[in-house]
Amino acid sequence: MAPQPLIPQSQLVFSAELAAAVGLPEAVLLQQIKGLYLHQPATRRDGLPWLHVSRAYLMQLLPFWSEEELQAVCDSLESLGLLNIDRKTAAKDSILLAINETPVVRAVPAPQIAPVVPPAATTTAVKAAPDQAVNTKVTVTAASSPAPRPGKREGQPLPPDFQPSEDMLELLERFHGVPRGFALQQIEDFTLYWRERGNAGHAWQNRFKQHVQFQWARQQQEATGTDHAGQRGTGTARRTRDSSLESDLTDTSWAE
Known part of the structure; x- marks a missing residue:
């Protein structure tokens, strides 16, 4: 086995501020993908620059991660809105991705639920006061609760x-x-x-x-x-x- 050089040929460079904001693994991967734009042509689509990146090449750049760990970091960046991944049109054994430097959090509209009067309450009210209007108060808990954040990974x-x-x-x-x-x-x-x-x-x-x-x-x-x-x-x-x-x-x- 050939001796390993004391100083590696390539070094990882990442922003300390970015690591503090999104996490160290996410900052490392994002910085590496950013560097690929300097050497590979990107295709503009939906206002974003898309790259076809070989999974084997990513593993060569980041040999300290397993394929499962690399996928977990990709999912984390996607959930943060910083990375878009197209899983439908990507070539075999490659990833079609695009960095989104201005992520937009879209509000999820609350579902519209028509008020429903319980049959038993309606019947009782009509019998007690047939000449008066029935006032029914309906509380819709689903609309008042905040919508869950989409794509959030739960820890184990x-x-x-x-x-x-x-x-x-x-x-x-x-x-x-x-x-x-x-x-x-x-x-x-x-x-x-x-x-x-x-x-x-x-x-x-x-x-x-x-x-x-x-x-x-x-x-x-x-x-x-x-x-x-x-x-x-x-x-x-x-x-x-x-x-x-x-x-x-x-x-x-x-x-x-």
Whole structure:
């Protein structure tokens, strides 16, 4: 097997502001698609520039995602109105898509429901006062309730049999220097933490990656601190790192 270069040939570039607004995976994919417009011809339709993109080429650009994870990020961007996907006319093994930089949220009109007078109430009122008009108050709850947001993906709890994918383990070891054995040792703590919280979410593979990277960095820092155990302030620094564990593990706004 040929040795891997220290510095990769290509690097991912994305906007920090965009990642904070729509999520880190969504910002990465959107930025990559934006770059494709510089090298591939687009077809104007319905006021949008449409591109035919090979699925294999997208997987080559983003090798750290599985096909299921890539599709989930595409669905997320589509639900946000930032990406249009044409599934009817797309060629085989490719995606026909268009970036929508000015998404418009269309209001869903409330259904028109004609008031219906219950038969029993009508009969009673007529018998009691045959010469008077019957006043019937009808409350339509469907029209007063706000329409649900279309296309919103609901998060799922962590699967009870969660295991990191082979691609994720390889990515952690190859690009982040985390040994495979160390990553596997974190599964128990990771699953125990999220099962106790009971939170629903998306992209559990990426959350596991974030958890392993944090624990690995923490171990390296503690190993360095052991060599300087006699210096003042070591205990305070360690307590500071420990107190940040909760906030780092729960900072999952990028995957919401």
